[in-house]
Amino acid sequence: MASFENKLYNLIRERAGSEMLYKAEAMKIYDQVSDFLGDNLTSEAVSVAVEFHKEYPIGAPVTPMGHINLVEVCSINEKELEDLPWIYVHMLETLVSQDDLASKVLTQKIAASPAAAWRQPLPEGVSNADAFAHIFNDWVSQNDWIESFESWAHSNDEDDISYNCQHDSDNCPCL
Numbered sequence: 001m002a003s004f005e006n007k008l009y010n011l012i013r014e015r016a017g018s019e020m021l022y023k024a025e026a027m028k029i030y031d032q033v034s035d036f037l038g039d040n041l042t043s044e045a046v047s048v049a050v051e052f053h054k055e056y057p058i059g060a061p062v063t064p065m066g067h068i069n070l071v072e073v074c075s076i077n078e079k080e081l082e083d084l085p086w087i088y089v090h091m092l093e094t095l096v097s098q099d100d101l102a103s104k105v106l107t108q109k110i111a112a113s114p115a116a117a118w119r120q121p122l123p124e125g126v127s128n129a130d131a132f133a134h135i136f137n138d139w140v141s142q143n144d145w146i147e148s149f150e151s152w153a154h155s156n157d158e159d160d161i162s163y164n165c166q167h168d169s170d171n172c173p174c175l
Contacts, residue, residue: 008080011072012088015095017065022056023136024087030146037149049150068095070102073109082115089119090131097129 013021029052036045073096084092089110096102107128110116126134140146 006077006080006083008076008092009084009088011068012084012091012095015066015068016091018060018063020065020091020094020132024091024132025052025056027087027136027139028085030143033146033149034143045149066095067098068092068102070099070105073099073102073106076106076109078109078113081109082113084115086119087132087135089115090122090135093122093128093131094133097127097131103128 016024029048033045033049036042036048081089093103093106093110096106110119111121113119122128122131122134
């Protein structure tokens with residue numbers, strides 16, 4: 001599902017560890033699923049979710065989170081930082097948090113980025129170490145529909161109803 005490619009993006013994915021990467025990609029996919037559902041494109045929403053779970057299966061081997069150091073932060077290309085998906089910026093903040101100087105340099109780079117005009121900074125009092133967890137937990141609290149959607153989508157995997165359903169999602173007899 002990782003269709004976005006640049007050196008910084010790949011570095012973050014490499015160091016994130018499987019749990020953080022899964023959560024970040026889930027956020028991206030379920031924002032897309034929400035858009036499909038809003039447009040009454042139920043089968044597309046289910047298809048995207050099923051494909052996500054094929055690429056990131058539950059029970060896959062766990063890899064630990066690594067860290068990004070000062071040298072790597074100093075080599076961040078301004079354009080790559082600007083082009084990062086918003087959740088990857090918060091992943092980066094967490095991955096850099098082990099090094100206070102690297103965190104300060106990154107904070108300055110993020111603030112100086114042209115993308116700072118549309119990216120929301122961390123709330124006051126949230127440290128870089130907690131950046132990703134805070135953003136993820138906030139997102140989950142605002143998207144409590146995902147758990148029931150996943151249950152419904154996976155219950156229909158075997159009989160393929162989800163792929164063929166053309167009903168309005170509010171009046172769908174397939175649900």
